[in-house]
Amino acid sequence: MIPPILRQQLPHTLRATDFSGLGEKYQGKVRDTYRQGDRLVLITTDRLSAFDHVLTTIPFKGETLNRLSNFWFEKTKGVAKNHVLDVPDPNVTVARACRPLPIEVVVRDYLTGSLWRDYQNGQHGVYGVPIEPGMKRDQRFARPIVTPSTKAEYGKHDEPISEKELLARGLVGERDWHKAVETALALFAEAQRWAATRGLILVDTKYEFGKQGDELYVIDEIHTPDSSRYWLADEYPARFARGDEQRMMDKENIRQWLIKERGFQGHGAPPAIPDEVRVELAAKYLATFELLTGAPLELAAGDVHQRIGESLRARGYL
Ligand SMILES: Nc1ncnc2c1ncn2[C@@H]1O[C@H](COP(=O)(O)OP(=O)(O)OP(=O)(O)O)[C@@H](O)[C@H]1O
Ligand SMILES: [Mg+2]
Structure with missing residues (x-):
């Protein structure tokens, strides 16, 4: 309705x-x-x-x-x-x-989306986070993982990057990075708990951080359906067991529509909606x-x- x-x-x-x-x-x-x-x-x-x-x-x-x-x-x-x-x-x-940190802190608790595609192609190494072999699509990790990406300028694509690489390139100072990761994981745990009481699974999300003076702040948006994946919790087990897609309550809906109905994944002219x-x-x-x-x-x-x-x-x- x-x-x-x-x-x-x-x-x-x-x-x-x-x-x-x-x-x-x-x-x-x-x-x-x-x-x-x-x-x-x-x-x-x-x-x-x-x-x-x-x-x-x-x-x-x-x-x-x-x-x-x-x-x-x-x-x-x-x-x-x-x-x-x-x-x-x-x-x-x-x-x-x-002053925004030039990276996005992505926290994921399930093997899905672009990470699932990278995993299948053996390309998940770029994140520098080990993922055990033999996992299934949409399977939950033992604990949430952080897969950082660079924050590209307007018109360019964000790229996955490992913690080692982003520190080596000096994109973020070591202290700020560790504080950002610790904060992101704490926020994610809190949000997952709340979402669960509302019948939703917070699958993954993206945080941005910025500094004013010496203080680190969460900036931009948090836990929205644009920056996060949400699935309906009660349908998760049966759908996962069958290997079916989850009931998605986020922007993934339109991505799937673009791929399936229009064959669009970002290349060429975008279709009319x-x-x-x-x-x-x-x-x-x-x-x-x-x-x-x-x-x-x-x-x-x-x-x-x-x-x-x-x-x-x-x-x-x-
Ligand atoms: N408190 C803040 N201080 C500085 N910058 C911020 C703050 N909050 C959000 N921003 C920045 O403002 C912009 C918000 O616009 P929007 O979310 O449309 O950008 P985007 O398209 O996701 O990213 P971009 O414009 O970088 O390509 C982002 O670049 C974000 O990093
Ligand atoms: Mg944004």
């Missing part, structure tokens, strides 16, 4: 923002970031990226992700310092402007939000850009 409001919002999705006077703008694949001194105004748009291409917009995606990320930042603030200063609008986070597919993905994001938080998300159809402008003016950011 697709909530009708998702279809109603199709003509109003937020593709880009244009707030002159808000600060210097940087456009990522999903977020528009404006710098105000040592603060960043991060606006999560409705853009959908997959295989490093921006493909379309998804109704209420920006709001759902920003709300969910802040739900998690709030829940885990006792575990790790994060960048959030203020949330003046459902799509907007005002954050400490940090039908409205029906956009709305179905919106419903997935919404369902994941509601499952995790245990609360319905009260959405209002309408012009997102205009509402954000009003929120920012009301709070003195604009």
Whole structure:
């Protein structure tokens, strides 16, 4: 069942923002970031990226992700310092402007996705993490592992890298790296515990860290369906035993659609995404939000850009 409001919002999705006077703008694949001194105004748009291409917009995606990320930042603030200063609008986070570590800390508890593909081809050595032979697709590890990747500049692909290599290349100092890994594993354990109480498996996720002064902060987003994999827990054992795909509650849905229905894996011109597919993905994001938080998300159809402008003016950011 697709909530009708998702279809109603199709003509109003937020593709880009244009707030002159808000600060210097940087456009990522999903977020528009404006710098105000040592603060960043991060606006999560409705853009959908997959295989490093921006493909379309998804109704209420920006709001759902920003709300969910802040739900998690709030829940885990006792575990790790994060960048959030203020949330003046459902799509907007005002954050400490940090110097991002040029790596992503990926934590995985199951052998799936790109790691499964690398494992089958014998190419998982690049991460420098031993994985025992004979494992099956979607099998759980004995304990979560960290598979770092470089944070490529806009338009380039992130590359897997080993801990040894990233330290040898001086991408991150040793102390910061160890602190980042320790923090990532603690956050992951906390989030897995919570997700389990909500009937979901947090399969893997990606963290970004940044420094302001000497302090290390979790930045960007955490535990969203864009940056994480979630599976429905009650269906995991039977599906795993049969070798079937898991019930995915995250962005993997659209990746699978692109591969199976359009033969697209990032090369060549990206295909058009039908409205029906956009709305179905919106419903997935919404369902994941509601499952995790245990609360319905009260959405209002309408012009997102205009509402954000009003929120920012009301709070003195604009
Ligand atoms: N507190 C922060 N301080 C500095 N940079 C941050 C902070 N929070 C997030 N960022 C950066 O802002 C950008 C957010 O935009 P978005 O998530 O759309 O980028 P992306 O497409 O994933 O990555 P990129 O733009 O680097 O290709 C990212 O580059 C992220 O690293
Ligand atoms: Mg990002």
